[in-house]
Every structure is written in C-alpha cells, then in structure tokens.
Amino acid sequence: MLTYAPGDTLVHRLDPRSKLAFQVGFAIAAVAHPDPTWLAGLTALALAGLATAGLSPVRALFAYRLVLLMLAVGPVVAGLQPGPPWFRVPPSLASLRSVARVVPVLLVSAAYVHTTPIRDTRAAIQWAVPGRAGQVLGVGVGLTFRFVPVLRRDVARVREALAARGGDRRSLPDRVGRVGLRSAGRALDRADRLSVALRARCFAWNPTLPPLSFGAADALVTAAGLGLALAPLW
Numbered sequence: 001m002l003t004y005a006p007g008d009t010l011v012h013r014l015d016p017r018s019k020l021a022f023q024v025g026f027a028i029a030a031v032a033h034p035d036p037t038w039l040a041g042l043t044a045l046a047l048a049g050l051a052t053a054g055l056s057p058v059r060a061l062f063a064y065r066l067v068l069l070m071l072a073v074g075p076v077v078a079g080l081q082p083g084p085p086w087f088r089v090p091p092s093l094a095s096l097r098s099v100a101r102v103v104p105v106l107l108v109s110a111a112y113v114h115t116t117p118i119r120d121t122r123a124a125i126q127w128a129v130p131g132r133a134g135q136v137l138g139v140g141v142g143l144t145f146r147f148v149p150v151l152r153r154d155v156a157r158v159r160e161a162l163a164a165r166g167g168d169r170r171s172l173p174d175r176v177g178r179v180g181l182r183s184a185g186r187a188l189d190r191a192d193r194l195s196v197a198l199r200a201r202c203f204a205w206n207p208t209l210p211p212l213s214f215g216a217a218d219a220l221v222t223a224a225g226l227g228l229a230l231a232p233l234w
Contacts, residue, residue: 011053016124018218025225032232046107060110123209
C-alpha cells in the first residue's frame with residue numbers, strides 16, 4: 001500500500017491545496033470527456049506526474065491491483081448475455097472506456113499520497129472546510145491514512161499464521177471465515193487501543209497544524225487543475 005515517502009521533488013514541495021485542486025480538475029476532465037485520444041493524453045499527463053513525484057508507475061499500479069482487478073471484471077460482465085452469441089463486443093467496449101477513465105485518476109492520486117504528509121492533508125482539508133465539519137473530516141482522513149495500512153498488515157499476519165498451521169489446506173470458505181473473524185477481532189482491539197491512546201494524549205480537535213505556503217508553482221498547478229475541469233466545456 002502506498003504511503004508518504006519524504007523527498008525533495010517538485011511535487012513534494014507543492015502546497016497540498018494546489019495538489020488537491022489539480023486532482024479534482026483532473027478527475028472531472030477524465031470522467032466528463034470519453035474521447036480515447038483525450039484519455040490517452042490524460043494518462044500521459046498522469047505518468048508525467050508520477051515521474052515528477054519520483055514514483056514508479058509499476059509500483060503505483062501494484063498498489064491499486066485489487067481495484068484494477070475489480071474494474072477489469074466490468075467489461076467482461078457487460079459483454080455477457082444469456083443467449084447466443086453469449087458475448088457482445090460493443091457493450092464490453094463501452095464499459096472498457098468507462099474503466100479506462102479511472103486508471104489515470106488513480107495514478108494522480110498515487111502521486112499525491114506518495115508526496116504529501118498526512119498532517120499537510122489535514123491542514124488543507126480544514127482550510128477548505130471551515131468549522132467543526134472540517135475538523136471532523138480532517139481527523140477522519142488522517143486516521144484513515146494511518147489506520148488502514150496497520151489493518152492490512154494485521155490481515156497479512158493472520159493469513160501467514162494460518163498457513164503456518166496448515167490452514168492453507170482447508171477449504172476456501174473456511175479460510176475466508178477464519179481470516180475474517182480474526183482480522184475483525186484485531187481491528188476492534190486496534191480501535192480500542194487507538195481510543196485509549198487519543199485520550200491519553202489529550203486529543204484536540206484543533207491542534208497546531210503545519211503552515212501552508214502557496215507559491216508560484218502552486219498557482220500554475222492550480223490553474224492547470226482549473227483548466228482541466230473546464231476542458232470538457234470546450
């Protein structure tokens with residue numbers, strides 16, 4: 001799973017607000033414009049963003065492998081029909097075009113996660129959404145970024161422990177049930193310990209967040225995001 005990695009690339013130095021603005025504009029452009037040439041251009045732009053962020057496209061795609069696998073099922077299911085010829089190409093291609101819009105958006109989001117500290121993201125969210133709503137949203141995003149990788153490691157440990165005890169020879173439903181039950185138990189234990197830790201550290205709804213600095217490069221990135229958002233209107 002992708003996490004923040006310290007670095008000194010251009011994308012690392014950008015303000016999180018400009019990166020979020022670019023992501024929103026990029027997503028709008030990818031979803032609203034179905035032309036294959038346009039999507040190919042957006043994919044090239046996303047790959048350029050990954051290169052600027054110092055992130056390998058292979059690593060980014062591997063991090064989203066489960067999402068991509070689920071997306072790949074869509075065109076196959078869309079082409080199936082209960083009767084001869086059993087599979088129709090036009091609906092499958094239409095579904096494939098819809099799926100292709102998601103891939104460059106995932107690549108851009110991977111560049112953001114790789115180059116943006118969690119506290120900076122929270123500061124940007126609370127700047128954009130004032131009041132208690134922004135604080136709740138910022139806390140939720142921060143905890144999600146920190147908590148999900150831990151849960152994934154717990155699931156991996158449960159699977160490894162089950163395999164070490166010969167559990168890999170059990171039936172698939174039995175393995176799924178055992179892994180799911182033990183993983184859920186660990187998740188609840190983690191949640192309890194997290195609650196105690198937050199109280200022990202006098203959790204504050206409005207902590208001192210890192211300062212945000214908007215420079216010339218951020219203005220250009222924000223303008224690019226705005227241009228992408230308005231591009232479908234042209």
